[in-house]
Amino acid sequence: MEQINLPIAEKGVVDQIRKISDDTWDIKVFSPGIAKSSKAAQFVHVRVSEDFRPFLRRPLSVGPCSGDYLRLIFTVKGSGTRLLAQKSTGDVIDLIGPLGNPFKLPEDDEYPIIVGGGIGVVPLLLLDDQLEPDTPRDFLLGVRTESLLPVDEPEIKHRNIQIASDDGSIGFGGNVVQLLERKLSKLQSNRVVVYACGPGMMMYALKQVCIKHSIKAYISLEVPMGCGLGACQSCAVPRSDGDGYLLVCQDGPVFDATEVLIEPEVLR
């Protein structure tokens, strides 16, 4: 059983903030307690406003960590993330984390394929770091178009990320699940394990493909959330066996894809 560290409250300090693409930002935060204990797919609950407008915290995946620093990479979608994008060096960010359960790392004989959709790539960057350096892997990332890439070119190169774009403006022309299928048809290994995070439609399609190919898939989900700690039960997702719900904050955010019913409309 993997050791999971208890969440802590920490006032992070913005070290650096940069714009990656049209609406994507990357904040490097000094947050030693959380940075040192976070595992891939765990998240921090970020207070975006001191005056409760907007009211709720924002759950953000922990991105790559190095020493005392973690990276929060996010797309501006509404008023909360807009406020976060206005932070500057030296600003304090109220964080609670790391929260949730991390990805289960692959067994020795398993071949990991990492599949990200848009900003869903963030927890997968940390996973990529946490795999043993000599572990062979494929890292796929889908975007609608090149200008919306949530990672910059040096990072793509450094991690050897294979891009799929819906409009064919970069990399494989098509969606990332189609790229995954193409990859699977060429692979010899029958011990593939998929790690995925992305928008609802992508996760829905990915689950069908993995079932079709009898492949184990771990998916990390994001849904509207309240407390982030399992108390309010806001972040429910239906179990696929019909027996009630699981909580993304407490039971997830990582699920075996067969465990949960994927409703594209609910997932962010």
Place this chain on the structure above:
Amino acid sequence: MSVDTTIRMGSLNLRTPLLTGSGTFGYGDEFGSIIDYSSFGGIITKSISLKPRAGNPPPRICETQSGGIINSIGLANVGIYNFIESKVDTLPMGKTEVFLSIVGDSVEEYVEVVEKLEDVSGIAGYELNVSCPNVRRGGLDLGGDKEAIAAIMSSVRTVTGRFVSVKLTPHYPVIAPVAQAAVDAGADALTLTNTLVGMEVDVERRKPLLGNVTGGYSGPPLKPVALAKVWQAAQVVDVPIWASGGMVNGIDCIEFLLAGASALQLGSVLFADPYAPGRILNEMIEYCERHDVTRLSDLVGKLETR
């Protein structure tokens, strides 16, 4: 100047007037080390029903343009048997007073749940949730009926001598008759108020933001509504009032004390700011110091209306 923050209510002596609002604090252990219990007078659990409830379809929470949040959890809970088996031991008894929120589909269910809890030691009392906006039965339709509330309260009274508060909806145009009915039936306190029914629409998709379409509206926008209900009820009943409604700072809380509340439930604010209880308590103490008030309880009902 030291300010006395204790609140005495019948047999209860609370360290501070701050309580958690039911449904926002789980069963007490979820917040772990993030919560400092020393600021609390007590906690109120998630509502417990006879049978487990899975809750409403997601999404279950959204924010609103006018501030605050709407939830439609649907009283998801483990049910009384699982609660006794696996949750009782995790309650923060000894750290603070523990009140259990109870919900039912019928008078008999409220009674049965309370009866089963009577054997659990260390419980300070109960809060009867007769006003959840998110379920049909055991929800608002029950809470709208003062005869039903009186029947639930008086029946529960036959099986417990513990402290009982009845949590009412803010939807009554006039709160006095139902408040009086609950007290006449044996309530030791009234909780005012539960959430308001609300909804929010995503116009791009032409869909509601909540899976259940409507939900319970809480947070700062609820405050003036709850404040009015507390004040109105305080004019007619002589039991303590537990206020619940959008408090996010010490001044909000002072307003409720002045309007007649003896205890103050912090709910939605805990999602945004789990450290709120300590901050709010300090803000209330600062207010007292500024106004030469030596006991927080001296402020209760001291609103000057003329």
